[in-house]
Structure formats: C-alpha cells, structure tokens
Amino acid sequence: MMKYAITTAIAGAMTAAVLGLAAPAQADLGHNDxxxxxxxxVTVPHVDTSVHG
Structure with missing residues (x-):
C-alpha cells in the first residue's frame, strides 16, 4: 500500500509540473486585426414599391 501511495504522489507531482510549465495560448496578430x-x-435589398397593373 505504501508503494502505491508513493507512486501516486510521484505521478501527481509530475502531472502538476507538466501542466504548470505549459505555455499559455496566444493569438497571432492577424486574428487580433x-x-x-x-x-x-447591414445590407438591405431595394424593394420596388411602384404600382403594377
């Protein structure tokens, strides 16, 4: 049981290190523009309101 606890602690520490060192996402300047x-x-079509007939 002690071996499982140590393995779990090491795995948790490694996961935290990987997530903590991940670079933040950045959008490029084209997206910003x-x-x-x-x-x-808005574009509205022209409607013909003249009387026909």
Missing part, C-alpha cells in the same frame, strides 16, 4: 475590425454591417 480581424477581431478589432469586425463591426455591424
């Missing part, structure tokens, strides 16, 4: 240039834009 795309996010900053997005804006609301």
């Amino acid at each position: 795309w996010v900053n240039n997005m804006g609301p834009s």
